[in-house]
Amino acid sequence: MKVLLVQAYLGGHEAPVYPLGLACIAASIPEHEVTVYDPNTVAAPLDGLKEIIARCSPELVGVSLRNIDSTNKSEIVFYYQWVGSLLAIISSNCDAKIVLGGSGFSMFAKEIMEEHPAIDYGVYLEGESVFPLLLQHLAAPFKVPSLFYRQGGKICYSGDGQAVEINQAPPPAWDALACAPYLKGRDAIGVETKRGCALGCVYCIYGFLNGRKYRLKSPVRVVDEVEALVKKHKVTQFTFVDSIFNVPQAHAREICRELITRNISVTWSAWLNEHFFDHEFLTLLVEAGCRHIIFSPDGFSNGVLRILGKNLSMQDIVQSLLLVQRNTNREVELSYNFFMNPPGQSLANFFGMLFFCLLAKVTMKKRVHFEFSVMRIEPHTGLYRIALEEGVITKNQCLLNPTYYSNRRTQYLERMMKVLLSLRGKLSHANR
The missing domain is CATH 3.80.30.20 (tm_1862 like domain)
Structure with a gap:
């Protein structure tokens, strides 16, 4: 399956941080055709997203929302405000299923699913074990633990899964996204x-x-x-x-x-x-x-x-x-x-x-x-x-x-x- 993984846009206020979480997700699905995009490293981030969608024609797009805002810093930046723009671009430029995950999402999973109907699935907590199963069971999401999904107009949760054993998980796929910009x-x-x-x-x-x-x-x-x-x-x-x-x-x-x-x-x-x-x-x-x-x-x-x-x-x-x-x-x-x-x-x-x-x-x-x-x-x-x-x-x-x-x-x-x-x-x- 063609999968596009996208880091949430942070608004250009800070130096970009390598999306380690997406590198871990990419490493967990080696049998799929994975492209990783970080809008925080380019001059025109939203236009860049359109271009990469056109280039790779994804069947599924995963968006990682690590932080809702800059949390405890003296200068507050509300990162979440750009999520809607990302989702709108994805929805209007392809027919791919949309998955949201990351620690920021997990803290407010149901609220975010309710606010953004474009999200098809939400990965709750750690994604390395959830994402491969989701790609196998897109039509039956209830079989995938730690997953929010929609059914009959309602937001459902499949139930908690097991914690990832990180000492046995593959190392991050550093090749999935070049380190040079960071x-x-x-x-x-x-x-x-x-x-x-x-x-x-x-x-x-x-x-x-x-x-x-x-x-x-x-x-x-x-x-x-x-x-x-x-x-x-x-x-x-x-x-x-x-x-x-x-x-x-x-x-x-x-x-x-x-x-x-x-x-x-x-x-x-x-x-x-x-x-x-x-x-x-x-x-x-x-x-x-x-x-x-x-x-x-x-x-x-x-x-x-x-x-x-x-x-x-x-x-x-x-x-x-x-x-x-x-x-x-x-x-x-x-x-x-x-x-x-x-x-x-x-x-x-x-x-x-x-x-x-x-x-x-x-x-x-x-x-x-x-x-x-x-x-x-x-x-x-x-x-x-x-x-x-x-x-x-x-x-x-x-x-x-x-x-x-x-x-x-x-x-x-x-x-x-x-x-x-x-x-x-x-x-x-x-x-x-």
Whole structure:
């Protein structure tokens, strides 16, 4: 069957990110004629979609909606607004069946199916096991687990399927879409080492999307993928896309050792947890090629950290900064994410966070970066329950359109922070 896989359009506001999910789907259906298209890499994305439909004449088109919006970033972009345009172009230029999937779709599957009648099928959660079965049973979708479909004017769901065993799944089909347009992006090409997250951060959707149990890919297989990217596709930098790379730490250590053993010339970044971060592990990271360490403590007091469901303490946060500051050179950069006004926030916590950031900036200068974010309320999370209890949202409220949490008692701190960030932006622009 002729299959066209399309990455959702992000509006041209950000550098394109390699569609790893589509590469995994393409790898799962090798017996079919697969074309992959990313509108985010071309100057005329919608016209490009028309052209590729005309060229490959697909019988089925799959669209991957990874994110509804830019979630917790300080600059909010609503990616979902372009889904309708993509679907309209597909529907008007071919008679192919349309499938939507991806993590963004899975969070709001029924709502999206209701809003867009052009969607024939919706892949819920992981697609590698669903997509091959769907291609076999297009006329009998009820036989395919984890699938939304239409029957008699109603939206139906076939029931949950089994989680993908990623250590036995084929590696991503990197050849399905050229890596060249993504090579200059810092974190544009991703490598996955596991799925699942056993941590309990209240705002995070990963536990719902991938489960609470870790499914590990063997370190040898992980580094095989890295080596193929470097040698065959000329990749010089990538990012580990795990929610947290160093949990379990033993798995991360083995991956680092395998990278060191093979002496692969590549640099990379990863999201890391400060509680499982020590001098020995930092040394291993840097030797293995890590040049960008990303922490997301999110809050800056033991009370706030506890409410946020973090497994961290203030001591973990401070000690990790000191470790990186004292034991790395200027090649290694450090990034932090904090929420401006999380539940439990106070004036003292807020100024403590600012002092920590100022101290880090003074000691590490251009090597350290900060993102100060708002909190996107998403279904299937602890933050959803907090927002419901506090009356920030109502029980039947649709969260497809971005809705944000801000501690009502300290909303003035969020306003203050936005003013400070605006001034910082103006100063940076003036100094260019």
